[in-house]
Amino acid sequence: GENVEQHPSTLSVQEGDSAVIKCTYSDSASNYFPWYKQELGKRPQLIIDIRSNVGEKKDQRIAVTLNKTAKHFSLHITETQPEDSAVYFCAATSGGSYIPTFGRGTSLIVHP
Amino acid sequence: NAGVMQNPRHLVRRRGQEARLRCSPVKGHSHVYWYRQLPEEGLKFMVYLQKENIIDESGMPKERFSAEFPKEGPSILRIQQVVRGDSAAYFCASSGDRVGTEAFFGQGTRLTVV
Numbered sequence: 001g002e003n004v005e006q007h008p009s010t011l012s013v014q015e016g017d018s019a020v021i022k023c024t025y026s027d028s029a030s031n032y033f034p035w036y037k038q039e040l041g042k043r044p045q046l047i048i049d050i051r052s053n054v055g056e057k058k059d060q061r062i063a064v065t066l067n068k069t070a071k072h073f074s075l076h077i078t079e080t081q082p083e084d085s086a087v088y089f090c091a092a093t094s095g096g097s098y099i100p101t102f103g104r105g106t107s108l109i110v111h112p
Numbered sequence: 113n114a115g116v117m118q119n120p121r122h123l124v125r126r127r128g129q130e131a132r133l134r135c136s137p138v139k140g141h142s143h144v145y146w147y148r149q150l151p152e153e154g155l156k157f158m159v160y161l162q163k164e165n166i167i168d169e170s171g172m173p174k175e176r177f178s179a180e181f182p183k184e185g186p187s188i189l190r191i192q193q194v195v196r197g198d199s200a201a202y203f204c205a206s207s208g209d210r211v212g213t214e215a216f217f218g219q220g221t222r223l224t225v226v
Binding site for chain 1: 145152154157167168206207211213
C-alpha cells in the first residue's frame with residue numbers, strides 16, 4: 001500500500017516569513033495529492049490539492065509543487081500570518097483507489 | 113447542503129462497555145472512511161466502506177472493532193469492550209464516485225474511556 005512521509009513534524013516561523021512542508025510517497029501510481037489544515041479541536045479541511053498531470057498549483061499565499069519522478073510534493077505558504085498556525089497534513093491517493101493515505105502532520109506555529 | 117455529520121461529538125465509556133460512533137456522509141457520497149487520531153498524532157486509516165460493503169479494513173484491529181455502512185442510514189463504527197487505549201478522536205470522511213477527489217471530514221467523535 002501507499003506510504004506517505006512528512007517533514008518537519010514541527011515548524012516555527014515569524015509572521016511574514018515563508019513556510020515549506022515536504023512530503024514523499026511510495027506508490028508511483030498515486031495521482032491525487034491533497035493538503036489539509038486542521039485547527040485545534042476541529043476537523044481537517046482541504047486547503048489545496050494537485051493532480052499528477054500538473055507540476056505546480058497556486059492559490060493566493062498557498063502553493064503546492066509536485067515532482068513525480070522523485071515522488072515528492074511540497075506545500076509553500078508565503079507571508080505567513082498567526083491564523084495560519086495549525087497542523088497541516090499531506091495525503092496521497094493511489095490510482096484506482098479511493099483511500100487517502102495521510103502523512104503524520106506538521107504543526108506550524110506562526111509567531112506574531 | 114449538510115457536510116459530513118458525526119455523532120456524538122463526545123462519548124465517555126467505562127472500560128468494558130461498547131462505543132457506537134455514527135457518521136452520515138455528504139448527500140450523494142457513497143464512499144466512507146474512518147480514521148483514528150491520537151493526541152498530537154496523524155490520521156491513521158482504519159476502514160473504507162461503500163454502501164453495504166467493507167472494501168478495505170486493513171487498518172482496523174481484528175478484535176473488538178467493526179464497521180458497517182448499511183443501505184439506509186449512517187455508517188457505524190462499533191468498538192466492543194473498550195479499553196483505555198481506545199481513547200482517541202475518530203474521524204469519518206466521505207467522497208464522491210470519481211477516483212481521486214476531495215474527502216470531506218466530519219467534526220469527529222472524541223471517545224474517552226474511563
